Amino acid sequence: MNVSEPMLPPVRGLVDRDGRLVEADQRLHDLNARAGGAIGQPLAVPQIAALARLAQRLGILVSRGVIAADGPDDLELWVRAEPDPAPASGNVHLHITGWRSRAAWHPAAAAEERATDFLRSEADWLWETDSALRLTFLSLSAGTRYGFDVGAMLGQPLTRFFALGEGDGGAFPILGGLALQQRFDDQPATIRSTGHRVRLAANPRTDANGVFAGFIGAAHVLEDVVPTAVAPTAPVPPPQDAITTAFAARLDQALRAPLDRIIANADSIHAQSEGPLRQDYADYAADIASAGRHLMGLVDDLVDLQAIERPDFVVAREPLDLADVARRAAGLLQVRASDAKVRIDRPSLGETLAATGEFRRALQVLVNLIGNAVRYSPPEGMVWVRAEREGNVAAVIVADQGKGIAPEDQARIFEKFERVDPREAGGSGLGLYIARRLARAMGGDVTVDSAPGQGARFVFTLPYRG
Structure with a gap:
């Protein structure tokens, strides 16, 4: 049974050095069994197993949100994976909260399904995000081939994995796709941890109510091997700071003015400045204004984040x-x-x-x-x-x-x-x-x-x- 029970105690489990689930509270035991696993066998929920391996390899506590399939539904979980205080044991203790059930995403129409199939067919590897652009899926085979840790990236913002660059004409195609909730193509990017250059494309996905639920994306690798040295005559690529700065500037320009208009118009409707309005419509407008302010705060945070992480950032004294x-x-x-x-x-x-x-x-x-x-x-x-x-x-x-x-x-x-x-x-x-x-x-x-x-x-x- 899939229910959201946030007030129940945390669910605990123990994974041994070989990735086998050796102890589990009932809910974890049942989830693992539905995924085809059993006590004494390798943990069968891929997202939780990946975090356990990461914590074991790094020797530190890893705490992340994950989305796991559970029958016809998805489960939103918050997983803390902590290595045993005795490092020689190799055990990892699991502490899982959340257990929030939601309907799994399904394509809204046959046309959307065909578009996604076409996207998959031409990809070197695949990725998916939720509506907040947090990664919910990365191809395991790509992680092995190109040297990045899939488990470490699940639940993280897309921009923590990819450094996004300008496309033709100095634009960021992903911004247009996000703003209009539509397909985008030819978004240049670099895998931060390896330096591989890729080109991204993605189709939007919607939930059962037709609400934007994220992207299903494809990565096309532009080079299989990261150059170890730049030839003297080769052009010098822009420094990472320059790419990040450009992206933040474009983000600010692309979103701030539209959000300002949305908030101002929604506030005007809520105040009924043009005449009486049904109260439920006025309340909807207040919700729209509130959501717009939340997004504006996110833009401000991202611009500030870019500024404070620059090596030349200084403050006045x-x-x-x-x-x-x-x-x-x-x-x-x-x-x-x-x-x-x-x-x-x-x-x-x-x-x-x-x-x-x-x-x-x-x-x-x-x-x-x-x-x-x-x-x-x-x-x-x-x-x-x-x-x-x-x-x-x-x-x-x-x-x-x-x-x-x-x-x-x-x-x-x-x-x-x-x-x-x-x-x-x-x-x-x-x-x-x-x-x-x-x-x-x-x-x-x-x-x-x-x-x-x-x-x-x-x-x-x-x-x-x-």
Whole structure:
């Protein structure tokens, strides 16, 4: 039986050094049996087995979302694979949550099916994504042939696997395909881990309700062997930073203006500025505006990510009042907090805290921290924002009354594209990564102190200016 039971305890299992499932809670046992496996035999769910092998090979905990087939449906799982504390054993402990069932994708029409068959027939190897462009499938044979780890990439953003380049005319075909949810061809790309150059094409896929559900894609390899040296007369390829910068710039240009129009028009419809409107239509418009703002935030995060990861990224070192920055950040989030029925207790108007940093970036960090606190606070909850000096450090503490963060998740939330619970509504998984990178670039840091059921306490520090 496929059901979503997020409140049940985590499902545990144990895989030995040879990839055999030797222990399993009932749900994992049943899923493995439906896939054709049994206790004492190799783990039969490919996506979970791949993560177990990766954790065993690297000797570190690996935690990722996967989508596994289960009869006629798909299961969304969050899998933590952790090597045994005794490395000699070779065992890997599995800790699986989520278990969210969804209808498997099927082509919406015969024409779509024929188009996909044609795409597959001319491919060197295949890939698939969900609607958020996270990889859900990569050809295992291609990983063996071209030297990349399929298991490590499943559940990761497409752009973490491929570095995308400009096509003919300086455009990125994938952006047009994503914006219009239609087929794209001739997207140049490079496999980041190996350097192989490929050309991508993909057809969109839809779910049973006709909603965009991602891409079914083909990769055409342009060279079988990665050159070990560039001949003196050969043109020098653009540096990876240049490709990434160009992609981020195109992404910003391609999406920001349309999203601005969508949000503005949806807000206008919701406000009924052109006359009375059925309330359900007005509510739909509010949902559209909210979704547009979410996508705009993702664009902002991706542009920021590109900027902070450049080797020449620098921040200004200027005098600022960190207490004033905290008050401004809280003020920017007051409407969101009121809508969520959450109160923000900010530093008083007379309070000051001299620090050194870049005003714009410090404000960005605190908007992220306070915004997260509001998002995860219960209705009628409180978010406390305090400015304090600790020796040579100026600190702003943001504390909430949310459900808290388990100790084993507190390092992971500062990694790219990581969230404590991917099933919850939230951002892109980039906010805390960017916030910490910005804080450290200014000579400070962002840290967390939390426990399940006791809320979270984030501390943003900068050098104190005496």
